Amino acid sequence: xxxxxxxxxxxxxxxxxxxxxxxxxxxxxxxxxxxxxxxxxxxxxxxxxxxxxxxxxxxxxxxxxxxxxxxxxxxxxxxxxxxxxxxxxxxxxxxxxxxxxxxxxxxxxxxxxxxxxxxxxxxxxxxxxxxxxxxxxxxxxxxxxxxxxxxxxxxxxxxxxxxxxxxxxxxxxxxxxxxxxxxxxxxxxxxxxxxxxxxxxxxxxxxxxxxxxxxxxxxxxxxxxxxxxxxxxxxxxxxxxxxxxxxxxxxxxxxxxxxxxxxxxxxxxxxxxxxxxxxxxxxxxxxxxxxxxxxxxxxxxxxxxxxxxxxxxxxxxxxxxxxxxxxxxxxxxxxxxxxxxxxxxxxxxxxxxxxxx
Amino acid sequence: xxxxxxxxxxxxxxxxxxxxxxxxxxxxxxxxxxxxxxxxxxxxxxxxxxxxxxxxxxxxxxxxxxxxxxxxxxxxxxxxxxxxxxxxxxxxxxxxxxxxxxxxxxxxxxxxxxxxxxxxxxxxxxxxxxxxxxxxxxxxxxxxxxxxxxxxxxxxxxxxxxxxxxxxxxxxxxxxxxxxxxxxxxxxxxxxxxxxxxxxxxxxxxxxxxxxxxxxxxxxxxxxxxxxxxxxxxxxxxxxxxxxxxxxxxxxxxxxxxxxxxxxxxxxxxxxxxxxxxxxxxxxxxxxxxxxxxxxxxxxxxxxxxxxxxxxxxxxxxxxxxxxxxxxxxxxxxxxxxxxxxxxxxxxxxxxxxxxx
Numbered sequence: 001x002x003x004x005x006x007x008x009x010x011x012x013x014x015x016x017x018x019x020x021x022x023x024x025x026x027x028x029x030x031x032x033x034x035x036x037x038x039x040x041x042x043x044x045x046x047x048x049x050x051x052x053x054x055x056x057x058x059x060x061x062x063x064x065x066x067x068x069x070x071x072x073x074x075x076x077x078x079x080x081x082x083x084x085x086x087x088x089x090x091x092x093x094x095x096x097x098x099x100x101x102x103x104x105x106x107x108x109x110x111x112x113x114x115x116x117x118x119x120x121x122x123x124x125x126x127x128x129x130x131x132x133x134x135x136x137x138x139x140x141x142x143x144x145x146x147x148x149x150x151x152x153x154x155x156x157x158x159x160x161x162x163x164x165x166x167x168x169x170x171x172x173x174x175x176x177x178x179x180x181x182x183x184x185x186x187x188x189x190x191x192x193x194x195x196x197x198x199x200x201x202x203x204x205x206x207x208x209x210x211x212x213x214x215x216x217x218x219x220x221x222x223x224x225x226x227x228x229x230x231x232x233x234x235x236x237x238x239x240x241x242x243x244x245x246x247x248x249x250x251x252x253x254x255x256x257x258x259x260x261x262x263x264x265x266x267x268x269x270x271x272x273x274x275x276x277x278x279x280x281x282x283x284x285x286x287x288x289x290x291x292x293x294x295x296x297x298x299x300x301x302x303x304x305x306x307x308x309x310x311x312x313x314x315x316x317x318x319x320x321x322x323x324x325x326x327x328x329x330x331x332x333x334x335x336x337x338x339x340x341x342x343x344x345x346x347x348x349x350x351x352x353x354x355x356x357x
Numbered sequence: 358x359x360x361x362x363x364x365x366x367x368x369x370x371x372x373x374x375x376x377x378x379x380x381x382x383x384x385x386x387x388x389x390x391x392x393x394x395x396x397x398x399x400x401x402x403x404x405x406x407x408x409x410x411x412x413x414x415x416x417x418x419x420x421x422x423x424x425x426x427x428x429x430x431x432x433x434x435x436x437x438x439x440x441x442x443x444x445x446x447x448x449x450x451x452x453x454x455x456x457x458x459x460x461x462x463x464x465x466x467x468x469x470x471x472x473x474x475x476x477x478x479x480x481x482x483x484x485x486x487x488x489x490x491x492x493x494x495x496x497x498x499x500x501x502x503x504x505x506x507x508x509x510x511x512x513x514x515x516x517x518x519x520x521x522x523x524x525x526x527x528x529x530x531x532x533x534x535x536x537x538x539x540x541x542x543x544x545x546x547x548x549x550x551x552x553x554x555x556x557x558x559x560x561x562x563x564x565x566x567x568x569x570x571x572x573x574x575x576x577x578x579x580x581x582x583x584x585x586x587x588x589x590x591x592x593x594x595x596x597x598x599x600x601x602x603x604x605x606x607x608x609x610x611x612x613x614x615x616x617x618x619x620x621x622x623x624x625x626x627x628x629x630x631x632x633x634x635x636x637x638x639x640x641x642x643x644x645x646x647x648x649x650x651x652x653x654x655x656x657x658x659x660x661x662x663x664x665x666x667x668x669x670x671x672x673x674x675x676x677x678x679x680x681x682x683x684x685x686x687x688x689x690x691x692x693x694x695x696x697x698x699x700x701x702x703x704x705x706x707x708x709x710x711x712x713x714x
């Protein structure tokens with residue numbers, strides 16, 4: 001809850017925004033007193049404010065929600081560094097949470113944000129992150145409806161952590177889940193994989209290397225809505241290949257559906273820059289986290305239509321049919337390699353890439 | 358999301374729970390791979406599992422929610438130390454989030470939990486916290502429906518942070534908010550104030566002192582439901598006096614309602630042990646956080662009925678009418694002191710008690 005900011009916030013208006021870039025976060029900014037109010041009023045509300053958030057109650061109230069199935073998700077973001085090519089922890093936190101709702105077939109109703117800040121964190125950095133949250137939320141067309149701020153000691157929390165929760169309304173025409181995945185269905189991804197994790201790892205581990213790789217972090221709810229509008233239950237499964245990457249997703253899908261998942265290596269879009277970076281870092285691009293990708297299983301007869309929709313959207317121009325569901329029903333995930341072999345794709349064991357989301 | 362635990366969890370059942378108390382959290386427990394699955398399967402699901410959580414999807418799905426106003430809240434918990442007399446960070450995180458929903462007039466539909474763990478955190482400590490979460494959720498009659506786990510470096514995150522989000526359905530007979538607070542209404546609190554913050558501060562700052570003080574952290578949703586069942590819109594305002602304490606709550610209420618709030622010092626329940634502890638620590642008990650208290654404004658004609666209900670519940674035995682709304686309508690909060698004087702109650706400026714929630 002961020003209820004403690006005083007009521008007059010609305011009246012003071014934007015004239016009050018004094019961008020004090022030299023200011024740093026102090027413990028008292030998390031104390032729930034006047035300084036917390038000031039932080040919310042000066043740094044948060046002017047950028048994220050809306051009719052629900054501005055009420056600053058113990059709970060945000062979303063009025064007149066019709067009868068529905070409700071989706072809820074939560075994710076913690078502890079990425080290091082908090083800023084990387086193409087994005088930052090703010091963009092990541094909104095995209096990740098919106099995408100978790102969207103791949104569940106839900107339209108986001110609102111997001112809740114919890115900031116954990118270290119004493120000494122720069123006010124201008126917080127402003128940059130809040131701006132990024134505002135921009136990403138606008139892209140997704142979703143509101144931040146409530147939040148909380150805590151401040152911990154200097155040197156704790158790596159500067160900033162953000163935990164984002166989201167609620168959404170499940171579309172009535174969305175029926176997705178591993179149990180609907182059946183032989184003959186096609187697997188589609190909306191673009192090249194591996195770029196988020198690689199962009200973060202290069203920034204952190206090899207700052208001397210110049211690379212064109214940028215995070216793919218983006219909210220996919222509008223793209224997914226277009227596909228569902230067109231083919232509805234023709235989509236049988238959706239998931240975002242974050243931690244564990246495409247390999248983790250597909251091996252989980254095989255297990256959970258008890259179906260054979262077969263990927264076609266040459267069809268998996270990967271930039272050559274990603275291959276090189278992964279090789280330098282000793283990583284497999286298929287195991288690397290993405291933050292703007294969705295893998296869909298679709299009925300074979302709608303695959304062309306889905307591909308057309310994806311490719312006509314900036315977030316899907318490099319979409320590809322990457323595999324299909326086989327008839328073996330053995331819960332295995334295999335990949336057909338470029339040279340014509342087959343290998344089993346396993347779920348990564350532990351932490352291939354620490355702290356990339 | 359904690360979707361990555363494999364499907365067979367349900368089949369393995371409780372026989373698989375090996376309480377390896379020597380085990381410590383490693384970075385890979387947060388990597389989204391097999392080790393994350395194992396953490397969820399062995400340490401979380403056996404204690405918190407339910408039909409929604411066990412599906413481990415990207416989003417939890419709550420089916421067939423009727424048309425309603427929806428409440429959503431989020432709070433980060435960074436209390437130090439994580440265990441203190443009468444409770445721990447787990448009890449706190451569930452109570453605080455349930456109470457934020459309840460004081461908004463909402464019945465909780467489900468909670469989402471995000472763990473941020475430091476590498477090296479003891480598995481047995483995590484087990485203890487998860488058990489405490491399970492017990493508190495059972496007291497409240499609310500389910501943990503989704504979650505997330507991240508692991509950060511050794512020495513970060515003070516061992517453990519928990520962020521909890523909750524969604525609830527607003528009761529149709531609940532109409533609470535500062536705008537409904539009017540002259541003549543009574544202010545009621547369900548028991549003695551100051552004990553949570555003092556119990557934590559004594560543990561942290563004066564471990565050599567033995568005290569009977571314990572946290573009051575408790576979920577109040579059932580108590581509040583009893584009151585609303587009986588008097589409905591006779592309750593005009595509710596809030597939990599957490600950070601900023603009773604003083605912060607009442608000064609905010611005066612401002613937000615633009616009414617005069619008058620507290621009667623002798624009527625405010627405070628244990629003598631709390632007075633002594635506050636004196637030792639140089640603190641004002643009225644500014645200290647509570648985690649099992651609610652302040653209600655009620656129409657004068659239902660005050661006796663509300664007091665009767667509260668006093669017949671273990672969580673309200675020490676309930677008291679602590680003040681009323683005056684006719685001055687000046688947005689000030691005054692307190693009538695024991696010796697017959699009057700002073701203005703101000704909102705605490707910053708962090709009187711760092712890291713107590």
